[in-house]
Amino acid sequence: MTSRATASTDGVVASGTQAVIRAVGLTKVYGRVRAVDGVSFEIAHGESFGLLGPNGAGKSTTMRIIGGTLQRTGGVMTVAGLDPAESGPEVRAHLGVVPQEDNLDEELSVRDNLIMYGRYFGLPYAYLRPKADELLEFAQLAEWAKAKVGDLSGGMKRRLTIARSLVNEPQVLLLDEPTTGLDPQARHVLWDRLFRLKEAGVTLVVTTHFMDEAEQLCDRLVVMDHGRIMAEGTPRELIRGYSTREVLEVRFGAEHNAVAAERLADVGSRLEVLPDRLLIYADDGDAALRQVAARGLSPITSLVRRSSLEDVFLRLTGRSLID
Amino acid sequence: MADQDLSHAGASGPPGYAVADLTRLAASGGVPDAAVLARRARRWGWWYYIEYWLVNAKAWAVSIGLYMVVMPLVYLIALGLGLGLLVDRGVGTVGGSGGSGGVPYLTFVGPALLVATVVMSVGGELTYPVMAGFKWRRLYWAPRATPVSPQQIAVGHLGGVLIRFVLQSTVFWVMLLLFHAAPSGWSWLTVPVGVLTAAAFGAPLQAYAAHLTDEGYQFAFVQRFVIMPMFLFAGTFFPLSVMPVYLQWIGWISPVWHGTQLARQAAYGAVEPLWLTLVHLAVLLLFTSVGVALARRTYARRLGR
Amino acid sequence: MSTLARPRGRRLAGLYGRNTRAVLERGFKVIKNQNWVVMLSGFFEPVFYLLAMGLGLGGLVGSVPGPGGHPIAYTAYIAPALLAASAMNGAVYDSTWNVFFKLRFAKIYHAMLQTSLGPMDIALGEITMALFRGLLYAVGFMVVMLVMGLVTSRWAVLMIPVAVLIALGFASLGMAVTSFLKSFQQMDIVALTLLPMFLFSSTLFPISVFPAAIQWLVMALPLWHGIELMRDLAVGHLAPATAWHALYFVVLSVLGIWFTAVRLRALFLR
Numbered sequence: 038m039t040s041r042a043t044a045s046t047d048g049v050v051a052s053g054t055q056a057v058i059r060a061v062g063l064t065k066v067y068g069r070v071r072a073v074d075g076v077s078f079e080i081a082h083g084e085s086f087g088l089l090g091p092n093g094a095g096k097s098t099t100m101r102i103i104g105g106t107l108q109r110t111g112g113v114m115t116v117a118g119l120d121p122a123e124s125g126p127e128v129r130a131h132l133g134v135v136p137q138e139d140n141l142d143e144e145l146s147v148r149d150n151l152i153m154y155g156r157y158f159g160l161p162y163a164y165l166r167p168k169a170d171e172l173l174e175f176a177q178l179a180e181w182a183k184a185k186v187g188d189l190s191g192g193m194k195r196r197l198t199i200a201r202s203l204v205n206e207p208q209v210l211l212l213d214e215p216t217t218g219l220d221p222q223a224r225h226v227l228w229d230r231l232f233r234l235k236e237a238g239v240t241l242v243v244t245t246h247f248m249d250e251a252e253q254l255c256d257r258l259v260v261m262d263h264g265r266i267m268a269e270g271t272p273r274e275l276i277r278g279y280s281t282r283e284v285l286e287v288r289f290g291a292e293h294n295a296v297a298a299e300r301l302a303d304v305g306s307r308l309e310v311l312p313d314r315l316l317i318y319a320d321d322g323d324a325a326l327r328q329v330a331a332r333g334l335s336p337i338t339s340l341v342r343r344s345s346l347e348d349v350f351l352r353l354t355g356r357s358l359i360d
Numbered sequence: 361m362a363d364q365d366l367s368h369a370g371a372s373g374p375p376g377y378a379v380a381d382l383t384r385l386a387a388s389g390g391v392p393d394a395a396v397l398a399r400r401a402r403r404w405g406w407w408y409y410i411e412y413w414l415v416n417a418k419a420w421a422v423s424i425g426l427y428m429v430v431m432p433l434v435y436l437i438a439l440g441l442g443l444g445l446l447v448d449r450g451v452g453t454v455g456g457s458g459g460s461g462g463v464p465y466l467t468f469v470g471p472a473l474l475v476a477t478v479v480m481s482v483g484g485e486l487t488y489p490v491m492a493g494f495k496w497r498r499l500y501w502a503p504r505a506t507p508v509s510p511q512q513i514a515v516g517h518l519g520g521v522l523i524r525f526v527l528q529s530t531v532f533w534v535m536l537l538l539f540h541a542a543p544s545g546w547s548w549l550t551v552p553v554g555v556l557t558a559a560a561f562g563a564p565l566q567a568y569a570a571h572l573t574d575e576g577y578q579f580a581f582v583q584r585f586v587i588m589p590m591f592l593f594a595g596t597f598f599p600l601s602v603m604p605v606y607l608q609w610i611g612w613i614s615p616v617w618h619g620t621q622l623a624r625q626a627a628y629g630a631v632e633p634l635w636l637t638l639v640h641l642a643v644l645l646l647f648t649s650v651g652v653a654l655a656r657r658t659y660a661r662r663l664g665r
Numbered sequence: 666m667s668t669l670a671r672p673r674g675r676r677l678a679g680l681y682g683r684n685t686r687a688v689l690e691r692g693f694k695v696i697k698n699q700n701w702v703v704m705l706s707g708f709f710e711p712v713f714y715l716l717a718m719g720l721g722l723g724g725l726v727g728s729v730p731g732p733g734g735h736p737i738a739y740t741a742y743i744a745p746a747l748l749a750a751s752a753m754n755g756a757v758y759d760s761t762w763n764v765f766f767k768l769r770f771a772k773i774y775h776a777m778l779q780t781s782l783g784p785m786d787i788a789l790g791e792i793t794m795a796l797f798r799g800l801l802y803a804v805g806f807m808v809v810m811l812v813m814g815l816v817t818s819r820w821a822v823l824m825i826p827v828a829v830l831i832a833l834g835f836a837s838l839g840m841a842v843t844s845f846l847k848s849f850q851q852m853d854i855v856a857l858t859l860l861p862m863f864l865f866s867s868t869l870f871p872i873s874v875f876p877a878a879i880q881w882l883v884m885a886l887p888l889w890h891g892i893e894l895m896r897d898l899a900v901g902h903l904a905p906a907t908a909w910h911a912l913y914f915v916v917l918s919v920l921g922i923w924f925t926a927v928r929l930r931a932l933f934l935r
C-alpha cells in the first residue's frame with residue numbers, strides 16, 4: 038500500500054508549487070448550449086479551490102471534464118500532467134469524486150458499495166475490508182453496514198458517497214455540492230474532515246451554493262456564469278474587489294422599494310435592489326443609514342453587516358440572471 | 361452605475377422567476393370552490409388519471425404503434441402461414457370439434473394469437489410501470505396530492521392500458537381480415553374478447569405488482585412462469601386436448617385459454633357447448649372483478665388511503 | 666516499430682484500466698446477493714418452448730426435413746434452433762436493456778467511471794457476464810436435450826461453445842447499437858427487430874416455405890447461421906456449409922467488438 042501511495046505522490050507533483058490541475062480555454066458544447074466556454078484556471082497542489090456560480094453555470098460540467106468522464110469539445114486539460122481524455126484510468130486513480138447526484142450501487146449493501154468501489158481501483162481486499170469499516174465509521178454509518186442503499190435517508194446516502202470517494206486515498210478530491218442534503222451537524226463534521234485532509238496535502242476542488250461553505254473551505258475560488266469565469270481570487274480579495282467593507286440592508290415593503298431606491302441612488306458606493314429589500318454598499322454602514330434617515334425615509338427594518346461572499350456572488354451573477 | 365442597477369432590477373422579480381402580478385397568480389378567480397372540485401374529482405377522478413396516463417404514453421406512441429402493426433404481421437406470417445404449412449401437411453388436424461374435419465392452421469391460430477399477444481403486452485404494461493408509479497418515477501404521487509383517490513388511480517391506470525388494447529386488438533383483427541383468417545361475420549367480437557382477456561389477466565397482475573415493495577425481480581418470474589407458459593400451453597398453438605390430461609389444468613386456470621376459445625367462436629364459429637362458453641365468460645369476468653377489487657385495496661393501502 | 670505501437674497503445678490506455686475483473690466481481694456479487702434464482706429461471710424459457718412446440722405441436726406436424734435433407738422428428742428439429750435463439754435473446758437483452766438501464770437509471774457506470782476503470786473495462790466485463798449467462802443456459806439446455814434423447818452425435822458437445830460464440834456476436838453488436846440509443850422507446854424497437862428474426866430464421870419451420878427473395882434475406886441474418894450451425898452439430902452432419910456458418914459468427918464477433926470499441930466514448934463518456 039505504502040509503495041503505491043508514494044509512487045503516485047511522485048507522479049502528481051514534482052514540486053510543491055506546480056499546478057496539479059490546469060485548464061486552458063476549456064470548452065464543452067451541447068448542441069447549441071455552450072456549457073463551458075473558454076475557461077482557464079490552475080490549481081496548485083494542496084490548495085482548496087472553489088467553483089461558484091448560479092444554476093447551469095457549467096460547474097458540474099467542468100468537474101466531469103477534470104475526471105475525464107465527459108469528453109470536452111476544446112481546450113487543454115491536464116491533471117498531474119496527464120490529459121484525462123487520453124489517460125482516464127491513470128488520472129482517476131489519483132482522484133476522489135463526489136458527484137452532484139449520488140450514484141450509489143442500489144444492488145449492493147452499504148459496505149459492499151465501499152468495497153466494490155475500491156475494487157474498481159484495483160485495490161486488494163486485504164486493504165479494503167478494514168478501510169471500509171474505517172470509512173463507515175467516518176460517515177457514521179457503521180450500524181448500517183449491511184443495509185441496502187435504498188433504505189438510507191438522503192443525507193445518509195450523501196455521507197456514503199463522500200466516504201466512498203476516499204477509498205483510494207486520493208490526492209485530489211472533486212466535490213460537487215458535497216453538503217447538499219446534509220444536516221448542520223454533518224455539514225460541520227464534513228468541513229472539519231475536509232480541512233484535515235487538506236492539511237494532509239490533499240487538493241480539494243469544491244462547488245457549492247453555500248457562500249459560508251465557500252468562505253470556510255476555499256483558499257481561492259472562481260465565480261462562473263454562462264460557462265465563463267467572471268472573477269477569480271481568494272474570498273477576501275473578491276470581497277475587497279467586488280464589494281465594500283459593510284452593507285446596509287433596508288426594507289420598505291415590496292411596493293415602496295423601487296421608489297425608495299430612486300431617492301437613495303447616490304447613497305454609499307453602490308445600490309442593489311433585491312425583490313424584498315435594498316442593499317446599500319458602503320464602507321461605513323451606520324453613516325449610510327444616517328443618510329437614509331436624513332432623506333426622510335424610514336425603513337421597516339434595517340441592518341448593517343459586514344460584506345460577505347454572497348454580496349460578491351449576487352453582484353457578479355445576479356444581474357446577468359435578470360437580463 | 362446605480363441607475364443601471366435600478367432599471368434592470370426594478371422591471372422584473374426575483375432572479376430566476378418572471379412574475380409580473382402575484383395577486384393574479386394567487387387568485388385569478390378561475391378556480392372553482394374546493395367543494396366543487398372535490399365533487400368533480402369524486403366522479404371523474406379515474407378519467408383524470410387516464411388522461412394523465414395518455415399524456416405519459418405519448419412518448420411511447422411511435423414504438424407502441426410500430427409494435428401493434430409489426431407484431432401481428434410477423435406472427436401471422438411465421439406461425440400462421442409458415443408453421444401452418446407444416447401442420448396442414450402434417451399428421452394431425454386442428455380446429456375441428458371432437459375429431460371432425462378441422463380448419464386451416466392459420467384460421468385456428470389467428471384469433472388465438474390476437475388474445476395471446478395482447479396478454480403478453482399486459483405483462484409489460486402492468487408490472488414495471490406499476491412499480492415505477494409507486495417507487496421509481498413516483499408517478500402516482502402527483503395525482504395522489506390532488507383530490508383524485510388512490511382507488512381511482514388504480515382504475516385509471518388499468519383503464520388507460522385497456523385503451524391501448526382496444527387499439528391493439530382492433531389492428532390485429534384487421535390483420536386477420538387481411539389474411540382471410542377470420543371467416544365469420546361475427547369476427548369483430550374478437551376485439552372485445554381481446555380487451556376482456558387483457559383485463560382478466562391485467563387486473564390481478566396490477567394488484568400483485570402494487571403489492572410488491574422491492575426491486576421487482578418477481579416480474580421476471582411472472583414473465584417466465586406465468587406469461588410464457590400461458591402463451592405456450594394454454595391452447596394457442598394446439599388444442600388443449602393434444603396435451604396429456606394432467607397438463608390441461610394449465611388451460612383451465614388461464615385467462616388466455618378462456619379468451620382464446622371465445623375468440624375462436626367469434627372468428628370462425630368454432631363449436632362449443634353453450635355452458636362452456638358461459639364458463640369462459642364467467643371466468644374472465646371473475647378474474648377482472650376480483651383483480652380490480654384487490655388492486656383498489658392495495659393502492660389505497662400503499663398511497664395512504 | 667515503436668512509432669506504430671505507441672499511438673495504438675495510448676488510445677487504448679485512455680479507455681482501458683486493465684481491471685475488467687472488478688466489473689465481473691461486481692456482477693457476481695449482485696448475482697450472489699439476490700438474483701441468482703431469477704438468473705437461473707431464464708433457463709426455463711427455451712425449455713418451455715421446446716416442450717410446447719416439440720411435444721404439443723410435434724404431434725400435429727410429425728417429421729420435417731433436417732440437415733442434409735434427412736427427415737427428423739419435429740422436436741429434434743427445433744431443439745438446436747431454440748438453443749441458438751436463446752443465446753441470441755439473452756445476449757441482446759444483456760447488452761441493450763441491461764446496459765442502458767445501468768447507464769441511465771441505476772447510474773452504475775457513472776460510479777465505475779469515477780474510478781480508474783475505463784469504458785473498455787466495463788464493456789468487456791458486461792460482455793463477459795453475458796457470455797457466462799449464455800454458457801450456463803446452454804449447458805442446462807444440453808442436459809434437457811440429452812434427457813429427451815435429442816442428442817444423436819458426439820459433435821453435439823460443440824453446441825455449448827457455439828452458443829457462447831453466438832452470444833458473443835450478438836452481445837458485442839448489441840452494445841454498439843446501445844451507444845446510439847437515447848430512450849427506452851428505442852429499446853423497444855430493438856426488441857421488435859428480434860422477433861421477426863427469431864420467427865423467420867428457420868427456428869420453427871424451414872425457410873423453404875418462403876419465396877426465394879425472402880429466403881436470401883433470411884440467409885443474410887446472423888441467427889439463421891447460428892441455427893443451421895447448431896442443427897448440423899446436433900445431428901453430426903458436418904459439411905462445408907457448417908464451417909461457413911461458424912466463420913460468419915467469428916467475423917460478426919470481431920466486427921461487433923471492433924464496432925463497440927469505436928463507440929466506447931459515445932456510449933459511456935456522454
Ligand SMILES: Nc1ncnc2c1ncn2[C@@H]1O[C@H](COP(=O)(O)OP(=O)(O)OP(=O)(O)O)[C@@H](O)[C@H]1O
Binds near residue numbers: 071093097099137
Ligand atoms: N447532458 C447534457 N445535455 C445537454 N445539456 C447539458 C447536459 N448537461 C448539462 N447541460 C447544460 O450545460 C449547462 C451547464 O450545466 P452544469 O450541470 O455544468 O451546471 P452547474 O453549474 O453544475 O449547475 P447547478 O448549480 O444547477 O448544478 C446547462 O446549461 C445545462 O443545461
Ligand SMILES: [Mg+2]
Binds near residue numbers: 213
Ligand atoms: Mg452542478
